[in-house]
Amino acid sequence: MASEPVFHRYVALGDSFTEGVGDPDKRRPNGLRGWADRVAEVLATKSDDFRYANLAVRGRLLKPVIAEQLEPALRLSPDLVTVYAGGNDILRPKVDLDLLGELYDAAIGRLAVSGGRIVMFTGYDLGYAPVFGKLRGRVAIYNELVREIADKHGATVVDFWRFREYRDDRYWDIDRLHLSSHGHKQMAIHVLDTLGISHELKKPRLPKAEPPSKRQRRDADLQWAKEFAVPWVQRRLNGTSSGDAVKPKRPTLDRI
CATH class of the missing domain: 1.20.5 (Single alpha-helices involved in coiled-coils or other helix-helix interfaces)
Structure with missing residues (x-):
């Protein structure tokens, strides 16, 4: 049985999803915790010299994520990078998904050259959502581009599209756009499981709701x-x- 990977320098890139919006914690920078912090907390128990950076900023489109975060991330020489970008682009009235894919491909290619483990995310299946459900086709195309890019560069994919538990409103914040604290905790579990990292995180105990x-x-x-x-x-x-x-x-x- 292969031993689980150990990481020493984890850098998280992206938008509000990775910054942790929806999971408030006044003790932390920007007043947020989020799934990436939760993942880092577990990884820190596996290595005495573990360090973590989170460059994600809410509201960022894919192009600004690349322009503002890629070079700083590369300078940190991470051995683990998580990146999710493009969700805000998909919400805009018009989006060129092919161009989005080209930009994403080039950015992931640069990260891949650095030699660290790269984790990407598919977008969530909006088919059940009454307002955002009309964007389901966009998300599906975006996801195929993500999978193609990941295959090309040897990245790992956390397949958010298939996580059906997120059809429960309790996994989402009241704005219906961001994960709730329960949603962030569950996402941390998915990320750690996808990486093959042992942990003691348990599925969130959701409050009762009629x-x-x-x-x-x-x-x-x-x-x-x-x-x-x-x-x-x-x-x-x-x-x-x-x-x-x-x-x-x-x-x-x-x-x-």
Whole structure:
């Protein structure tokens, strides 16, 4: 039986998914924990000299993720890199998925040359979602590009598309765009399992929830539109982002 891998320098790249939005913790940089922090906490128990950096910033499109985070990541000489980017592009009214794939391919190629283990993510299957379900086809095409890029460069894929437990609303934050604390914990488990890392994380114990009535669902949808959907559209129209004033929460390799 092969021994599990041991990592010493882990760098996480991406957007809000990797920054940890939806998993608040006032004790941590940017007030967030997230799945990447949780993964790093486990990896730190496997190596005395383990260090972790998280360069992800919420709201970033794929091109800015590459432009702002790739070179700093390479300078840190990581032996493990996780990267998820493109989700914000898919949400835009128009997106060139082929161009997205070309940019992603070039970036992963540069990371691969550095010799570290690379972990990529497919996008989640939105088919069940009443509002975002129309984007299911985009996500499916994006996922095929991710798998092709991963095959080309020997990257590992965490296949979010197939994680059916995320059809439970309790795995999502109230904005319906980001994982909840339960969702982040479950994602950490998936990442560690995919890497073949032993751990003691347990599936989240979800709070009890009664199925909402039609009226409750309608009221919740209206409240969501007012608090989250409308501001999101306004930011798109104004050319602003939720991450404009946000800095990477862990820009250097440090102990977790």
